[in-house]
Amino acid sequence: MEKRVLFRSAWLPYALVAPQIAITMVFFFWPATQAVWYSFQLQDAFGLKSQFVGLQNFSALFRDSNYLESFKVTALFSVLVAFSGLAISLLLAAMADRVLRGALAYKTLLIWPYAVAPAIAGVLWAFLFAPSIGIVTYLLKGFGIEWNWIIKGDQAMALVVIASVWKQISYNFLFFLAGLQSIPKSLIEAAAIDGASPSRRFWTIVFPLLSPTTFFLLVINIIYAFFDTFGVIDATTQGGPAQSTQILVYKVYHDGVKAADLGGSSAQSVILMFIVITLTVLQFRFIERKVQY
């Protein structure tokens, strides 16, 4: 789609895009190029000299069992976050779509966690689950469950998943609710007249019609789990115990900032870039977010 009416000026359009392009060049393209460049370099221990080593950083990564483990952790984490988040939000949205009374109140009370920073969500849940003083830990002890996420990897994973899902429910809920409300009521009425039960109507009519929303949210949630949950992890487990919650983004940060391994961290950045590009292309391809030149 193009505009019929255009203005003419030899310099104005460039002046208008200049601020954005300048920031993009300095803070996006330049660092990204640097990341690619560093990923082919090996620095000596003092950071004084570096030499070109080709793909050595990459091959070292794929031989590193820690890195491969981090892939598995990330996959498990994002699947857990995406599926439990979507399931809970869909249930809540389907219920909110049904009720007439109090719909706005429910909506308001469910959307506010969107405003909570991931790091703060992490702190809140870490406090509830704190091994010696946490109130939830105390309740679990009553059921005979010994809860200590500082030592136990699977419990640490559960903690970061819960905190991440809690924060994301409101987002998913809003999109599911909008999706549900856009389904024509006549379809559902027709099925009801034919005697289909509510659950049957949901699974044979509503759920299939909702699939574009679900797929969109699935991609968004995977991106969220990959990148935005950095704050949750850094504020709680910091990748531990024994790297059981060290997702890829956290490992880039840890290796680059804390362990000062420039080449290795940059190679990981480059791999992550490929993952983001794939996810973004998926998002645009299948969700028909229309972008025309």
Next chain:
Amino acid sequence: MVENRPWLTFFSHAVLIAGVLAVAFPLYVTFVASTLTLEQILQVPMPLIPGDQLLQNYSQVLGAGSTTGSRAAVSSMLVNSTVMALVIPLGKVTISIISAFALVYFRFPLRGLIFWMIFVTLMLPVEVRIIPTFKVIADLGMLNTYAGLTVPLIASATATFLFRQFFMTVPDELAEAARVDGAGPMRFFWDVLLPLSKTTMAALFVIQFIYGWNQYLWPLLITTDESMYTVVIGIKRMIVGSDAANEWNLIMATAILAMLPPAAVVVLMQKWFVKGLVETEK
């Protein structure tokens, strides 16, 4: 309502109430903890009824900060967070709306390339270029400055696309009429496009306010000076060790202060918030 099923309606309300309570539970415990003394919190189980230390805890964090870990006062952190949460949306709206205007209303050489460059930034979140971006900021001498905290986060493809989408829906007749009346492009922009874009700007502003307030990785990287901490970073810095070593009453008071402004924006500006959320993802 398709049919009347009282039991199902009852069940729906029960599920929703359970959901609301589960979502609110951490907030409630946080609030209670922020009104207790540290000794009360360290009892197992901690009381679940608010105590009488509310004023004491909040004035302590606002005025002086915690005594273990970071010692910066939370009031200065709130100022830093506010700067980030206001400058980022203002900057983003400004540079995005003018570049979208150029992309939609002008034909010029390199237009395709510029569009492509803006589009690609979607694929380069901070998280994948942590170390090199840090180096750029360090080389430019922007560590521990407001400029370093805000300027790199101002460029955004989503905001530019949002305005671009909106401009596409503005009838061509308006621009035609403006031209017939002898208005230049900037005149048209100021007098016609800007007033029409008000709701889009408001929606974007609300979303970006929350985005700016909640930044974590970015300020973590480029602020080392306590006086430049944002409140989200400050909370993290107050947690110094295992359970009992932390001043949880103060941490929780800070958490409440950190959640209040963005939560108020979401709840009070719900209409714009929902609009912004849905439209930036279209």
